[in-house]
Amino acid sequence: MGVRNQLSLFVTFAKEGFEKSLLVGKFFCCLHVVNTYVCTPALAYGPSMLPTINLTGDLVLAERISTRFNKVCPGDVVLVRSPVVPRRIVTKRVIGMEGDRVSYVADPKSSDKFETVVVPQGHVWIEGDNIYESNDSRKFGAVPYGLIEGRVFLR
C-alpha cells in the first residue's frame, strides 16, 4: 500500500511539474513571438549615430511591423544586420530607397567631393548620422532590404 501511495504522489508531482513547465514554455513562446513579429529592445552604442544615439549606449525599441510591410522610409533609423559581420546588428539611418539617386561624401575627413549612386532594386542606402565615424553604405554599398531587422521608434 505504501508503494501505491508513493506512486500516486509521484504521478501528482509529475503532473504538476508538467503543467508548470508548459506554462513556462508558453511564456517563452509568447516572448519570442512578440520579439520577432512586433517589437524588440536593443542596446545601441558607438560613435556613428551621434548626436542621435549616445556613445556609451542607448536603449532603443524597434518595431518589426513596418519593415514587414515595406513601410520603411528615408529618414527612419533602422536596425540592420551588418553585411560584413552577419552576427552583428548595427543602427543606421535610411537615406535612400531603391531607385533613388543618392549623393554622399565618400571620405569627409580628406575631401569634400560628392559622389552619386543609384540604389539598386531591393536595396537601401544607410548612413550613420555622424559621417566622420560611421562605417556604412559609403564603405560597403547599398544593403538588401532583407537585412533590415526593425525600425527604431522609441529611445
Added chain:
Amino acid sequence: MSTYLIGQKTCMNCKTLNPQLPLQPCRCILGEISNMAAHNFLWSLTKNCFTFGLIGLTVSDRYASIVPVRGSSMSPTFNPTTDSFMGSLSDDHVLMEKFCLQKYKFSHGDVIVFCSPSNHKEKHVKRIIGLPGDWIGTPMTNDVVKVPNGHCWVEGDNPSSSLDSRSFGPIPLGLVKGRVTHILWPPQRVRHVERKNHQKRHSPS
C-alpha cells in the same frame, strides 16, 4: 448562478412553479449548465489551438521548419522532374534547420535558403559554392571574383535554369534563413541532402 431553496416549489431563477423541485434541478438551470459546458469546451479548444500555434511558430522560427521547393534550379537534387500538371503537390518539401544561424558558420556545398537580394519577400534555395575569401571563376565572363567578408557565393545545381550569384553577385550571409538537411516529401525521395563540392569552380586564396 441562482439556486432553489430546499422545500420550495418555485425556482428562484426563472420564477416558475415546478413540482419537481427540489429533488431535480429546474430546466432553466440545466439549460444554463449545458450552455456553459459547450462554452467551456469551445473556450478550451480555442486556448489549445492558440497554444499549439504559438509553440509551432516558435519552433519553426528558431529550430527547424518545412519548406516547399519550387522551380527546377536545383535539379536533380530537388524537383528532378518538371511536372506542371501536378503543380505544387509534386514539389519536394525539405527540412530546413536554423541552428546554423546561431554562429553563421557554413561549409562549402551546403544547401541554404535565403531572402532574394532584389525582393526581400521571395526566398530562394541554392548551394553555397564560395565562402568569404574564396576566389570564384566565372567561365561566362572570364572574370575572377573574390567573395567579400560576410558574403557567400551561391549557385543552383542546374546552371542552365538558375538565377543565382552569377547574376546578382555574392549575397550577405545575413540574408540566409536556414540550411536544408533532408528531403521529407515525396516519400520515395526521402533522404539526406549531401554536400557537394565544385572543385573546379572555386579555389581558396
